[in-house]
Amino acid sequence: MNRTAVYPGSFDPVTFGHLDIIQRGLNAFDTIIVGVAQNSAKNNLFTVEERVTMIREATGNDPRIIVDVIDGLLINYVVEKGARIILRGLRAVSDFEYEFQLAQVNHTVEKRVETLFMMTSVRYGYLSSSVVKEMAALGGTITEFVPANVLAKLQEKFPQP
Ligand SMILES: Nc1ncnc2c1ncn2[C@@H]1O[C@H](COP(=O)(O)OP(=O)(O)OP(=O)(O)O)[C@@H](O)[C@H]1O
Ligand SMILES: [Mg+2]
Structure with a gap:
């Protein structure tokens, strides 16, 4: 059985919320491909x-975690990789509408691929890349939200006096 899941997102930048989904995802899957969306409609801070x-x-050299760029349509990428699962995280009810739509569209296009959702850990239920960027831009403390390497990159982007 193929136990590979693709975990797609913009990861602009990666947070402890994402890393938590990846680590917990490894309890269910042998391999997780973290797919970083190239042509997102979002205005990304990082390339x-x-x-x-x-x-x-941030993930070290765990051979079960593969980080790759998704250039084009997610569902095509998933099929190309021979994967059958798209892994997504759910925080508040506010995530649901969009995720529901995305999962339906992808399943309509490709019946062999299922989208599975993992509930956020309570401690990261409020955490998003957007929140982290807002905080960093305003000089807030974000050590509890992102790993040290990301913190350093954010400090480069938003130097504080
Ligand atoms: N704190 C979190 N807990 C659980 N899932 C999360 C968390 N943050 C993000 N995710 C999930 O990770 C996936 C990729 O999300 P994405 O790259 O949009 O991050 P984001 O934090 O939502 O950033 P943005 O604020 O730019 O939307 C989505 O399935 C999203 O729901
Ligand atoms: Mg998001």
């Missing part, structure tokens, strides 16, 4: 290369 590097640094 795709920077985002990939930050995830690689």
Whole structure:
């Protein structure tokens, strides 16, 4: 049985919330491909290369975690990789609407691929890349939200006097 899941996102930048989903995902899957979206409609702070590097640094050299760029349609990427599962995280009810739509569209396009959701850990229920960037830009303390390598990159982007 193929026990590979693709965990897609923009990861701009990766947070402890994402890392928690990856680590817990490894309880269910042998391999997790963290797919960093290249052509996201979002206005990203970090380049795709920077985002990939930050995830690689933060996940160490665990051979079960593969970090890759998704250039194009997610569902095509998943099929190309021979994977059958898209892994997503759910925080508040506010995540549901969008995730529901995305999962339906992907399943309509490709019946062999299922989207599975993992509930956020309570301690990261409020955490998003957007919140982290806002805090960093305003000079807030974000040590509890992101690993040290990401913290350093954010401090480079938002130098505080
Ligand atoms: N704290 C968290 N707990 C659980 N899942 C999360 C958490 N943060 C992000 N995710 C999930 O990770 C996946 C990738 O998310 P994404 O790259 O959009 O991060 P984000 O933190 O939501 O960033 P943004 O604020 O830019 O939307 C999505 O499935 C998202 O729901
Ligand atoms: Mg998001």
